Structure formats: C-alpha cells, structure tokens
Amino acid sequence: MTPPARLRACVLAFALAAGMAAPAFAQKGINGNELHTLSAQELGATIADYRQLGVKWVRFDFDWSVIEPTAGRFAFERYDQVIDKLAQAEIQVLGLIAYTPSWANGGRPGKYHPPQNPARFAQFAARLAGRYANKGVHAWEIWNEPNLGQFWGNAPDAAAYTALLKLTYTAIKKADPKAFVVSAGLAQPATTATSVDSLTFLTAMYRNGAQGYFDALGNHPYTSPRIPGEWMAYNWRKMSATSPSVLSIMKQYGDANKKIWITEFGAPTGGKSPWGTVISEAQQATMVERTLAEAAAVPWAGPVFWYNYRDFCPYKPDADSECFYGLTRVDGSRKPAFEKFRTSP
Structure with a gap:
C-alpha cells in the first residue's frame, strides 16, 4: 500500500477494534465572511x-x-x-467572533489586535450568543488564527489567548446553555518572531488551562499545492499522523473525545503566492473531492468549511493569490471545483 492507504487502513482497523461505528461523511461547510456586505439580491x-x-x-x-x-x-x-436568511434556508451557522475596535485595543491602528480587557470581548460574545440563540445560532468560534502575528498584534501569546477563551466560553455558556464553543482555528506557520507553530501553541494553550473551555478544536490545515491523502500534505497529516500530532496532544490533556473542526481549508487558482500555493482549477476540483473524502473517513473530524465560495477579484496574473480561493469566479461563473463540491456527500 502507499503510505496514505496504510494510514487510512490503520485508522479503520483501530476504529473497528475499538468497536466504533463507521464514521459518517463530514458535513459540508463554507466560509461566508463577506455575507453582511452583500445586497439583498446578492445575498439571496x-x-x-x-x-x-x-x-x-x-x-x-x-x-x-x-x-x-x-x-x-x-x-x-x-x-x-x-x-434570518440562513435560517430560512436551514443552514447552520458557526459564528466567528473576532477582532477589536480601536476603542478596545488601546487605540492601535487596525483591528487585528487582542483587546486590552478580555472581559469586554467576553461581554460582547455573550451579547451575540443571547441575541442569536432564538434564531438557532448556537455554535461559536473564538478568534481567528491567534498563533499568527497578523491576527494578534504581531505577538502571538498562547497564555493571553487562553485567558480570552476561558472568559468567553464561560460568558457564552451563561448566555446560551445550548452553545457549542470551538477554539480558534489555528494557522500552520513555523515558529518565528511573529508566529508560533500550531502544535507548540496548542500545547501552551493546554498548559495554561484551556482544557474544559472549548467543545471542539478549530484548525486550518492548508496543504496547497499538496492534496490531503498525499504523503507530503504535512499540515493535514499533523492532525493525526505525526508525533506529536494535534490528536496526540488532545489525548494527552484529556480531550481525546473532542473533534477537530476544520474551519478553513482551500487553495487559490490564480495570482501570485510567495508560498507556492497556487494550483490549477482542475487541481482545485480534485482537492475539494479528496478533502471531503479524507475528512469523512476518520472519526475525529467535524465539519469542513471550504474557503471560499467566490473569488474576491477579477483575474490578473500578478494579483494576490488571496483573491482566488473561490469555487466560483468573481463574475459568478463556476470553476470545476463547484461541481465536485456539489456532488461530494
């Protein structure tokens, strides 16, 4: 067998030996962070x-x-x-609560700074949970990629993030006892002066008391240009198949039964990327199919949220690749990945 096939066979054998039921296919999710900016017609x-x-x-x-x-x-x-529109369509919402107004971050420029007073953030989160519980929103993700300096004032701090998480979890559960809290999706950088490797950051979260303050772990295991299932798709593999892995750390700290929610995953089909992540539209279609299949084959994966639905920019070869993660192009025309996503269970 190829290494990925051996890995899947081992997972299945372990599940059968442990008496686990065959895992269901992952629920398909998508990132819709721009929805509140759309006109009523565009939203519909x-x-x-x-x-x-x-x-x-x-x-x-x-x-x-x-x-x-x-x-x-x-x-x-x-x-x-x-x-309201998502509820009418019977689509569940994972609310990402993140970013800080200048009045709450000490007047620093930009919103990608932690709040000076985490209790104010928790208070805001509780207001959201209370407001939207009666509209069927009970799932909340607390911040985005706090191990990446871009989203934490250029100085990631697992202890500070964990303090924020603990306060916010408690506040949300008080406002909505049915709430389900997902920890921030972790990015996959190397450890540098302004970023922290996800496994190092996760371990530090646990050492600062995170256990008991989230119901599922968020993760962003981007692999492009590699595809999940390939042996070189390291960020995907390190959720379960490296030593240590996300799962082994969770098990070490008593969270073996919690799932990993893949709250972002995708790949750009154009533009320029300093990390070599741009792939063809045909390769993106294969990635959609394989990602959903790989997640469905393991018992530890929660929903997979594809990033993104639509490209942000008209195509230009020298544009930032961040523009081109969509299943559709900016004009609404569909890439091959759209059909692969539609037909995947």
Missing part, C-alpha cells in the same frame, strides 16, 4: 447556491470592530438579515 443568490452545493454550515464573521465601532453603539441590522 449566494444562499441559493449554498443550497445547491449541499452546504450544511456557514462560518460567518461577527466582527466586533464592525458591530460595535463605538463603545455601546451596535450595528446589528445587516447581521440579523444574514442570519
């Missing part, structure tokens, strides 16, 4: 496509800096509209 068309794709979950940003730009003044209307 996008959600119609979500339904055609078989999307069961949408990961949607509740950006504190947008909702409460001035302390005590809230702008919920566009968010309410999105949640």
Whole structure:
C-alpha cells in the first residue's frame, strides 16, 4: 500500500477494534465572511447556491470592530438579515467572533489586535450568543488564527489567548446553555518572531488551562499545492499522523473525545503566492473531492468549511493569490471545483 492507504487502513482497523461505528461523511461547510456586505439580491443568490452545493454550515464573521465601532453603539441590522436568511434556508451557522475596535485595543491602528480587557470581548460574545440563540445560532468560534502575528498584534501569546477563551466560553455558556464553543482555528506557520507553530501553541494553550473551555478544536490545515491523502500534505497529516500530532496532544490533556473542526481549508487558482500555493482549477476540483473524502473517513473530524465560495477579484496574473480561493469566479461563473463540491456527500 502507499503510505496514505496504510494510514487510512490503520485508522479503520483501530476504529473497528475499538468497536466504533463507521464514521459518517463530514458535513459540508463554507466560509461566508463577506455575507453582511452583500445586497439583498446578492445575498439571496449566494444562499441559493449554498443550497445547491449541499452546504450544511456557514462560518460567518461577527466582527466586533464592525458591530460595535463605538463603545455601546451596535450595528446589528445587516447581521440579523444574514442570519434570518440562513435560517430560512436551514443552514447552520458557526459564528466567528473576532477582532477589536480601536476603542478596545488601546487605540492601535487596525483591528487585528487582542483587546486590552478580555472581559469586554467576553461581554460582547455573550451579547451575540443571547441575541442569536432564538434564531438557532448556537455554535461559536473564538478568534481567528491567534498563533499568527497578523491576527494578534504581531505577538502571538498562547497564555493571553487562553485567558480570552476561558472568559468567553464561560460568558457564552451563561448566555446560551445550548452553545457549542470551538477554539480558534489555528494557522500552520513555523515558529518565528511573529508566529508560533500550531502544535507548540496548542500545547501552551493546554498548559495554561484551556482544557474544559472549548467543545471542539478549530484548525486550518492548508496543504496547497499538496492534496490531503498525499504523503507530503504535512499540515493535514499533523492532525493525526505525526508525533506529536494535534490528536496526540488532545489525548494527552484529556480531550481525546473532542473533534477537530476544520474551519478553513482551500487553495487559490490564480495570482501570485510567495508560498507556492497556487494550483490549477482542475487541481482545485480534485482537492475539494479528496478533502471531503479524507475528512469523512476518520472519526475525529467535524465539519469542513471550504474557503471560499467566490473569488474576491477579477483575474490578473500578478494579483494576490488571496483573491482566488473561490469555487466560483468573481463574475459568478463556476470553476470545476463547484461541481465536485456539489456532488461530494
């Protein structure tokens, strides 16, 4: 057998020996962080496509800096509209709570800084949980990629993030006892002056008391140009098949029964990337198919949230590759990956 086949065979053998039921296919999710910016017509068309794709979950940003730009003044209307439309379509929401208005981050430029007072963030999260529980929103992800300096004021700090997580988890559960809390999806950088490897960061979270303060672990195991199932798809493999792995660390700290929610995964089909992640549209289609199949084959994977539904920019060879992760192009035309996503269980 090839190494990936051996890995899958070992997982299946372990599951059967342990008396586990055959795992169900992963629930298909998609990132919809731009939904609150769309017109009513655009929102309706996008959600119609979500339904055609078989999307069961949408990961949607509740950006504190947008909702409460001035302390005590809230702008919920566009968010309410999105949640109402998703509820009508019977699509579940994973609410990503993240980012900080300047009044709460010490006046620093930009929103990608932790709050000076984590209790204020927790208070905001509780307000969200209480407001949207009666609309069927019970799943919340706490921050985005805090081990990457880009999203934590250029100075990732597992202890500080864990303190934020603990306060926020407690506040959300008080506001909505049915709530399900996912820890921040972890990025996959090497450890540098402004980033921390995900396994190192996760271990530090546990050492600072994270166990008991999340219901599932968030992860962003991007592998492009490699495809999950390939032996060289390291970020995917290190969830379960490296030593240590995400799962081995979770087991070490008593969280073996929690699932990993893959809250971002995808690949760009154009533009320039300093990391060599750009692939062809045909390769992206294969990646969609293999990713969903690989996640469905293991008992530890929760929903997989594809990043992204639509390209952000018209195609230009020298544009940032971040523009081109969509299943559709910016004009709405469908890439081959759209059909592969639609037909995957």
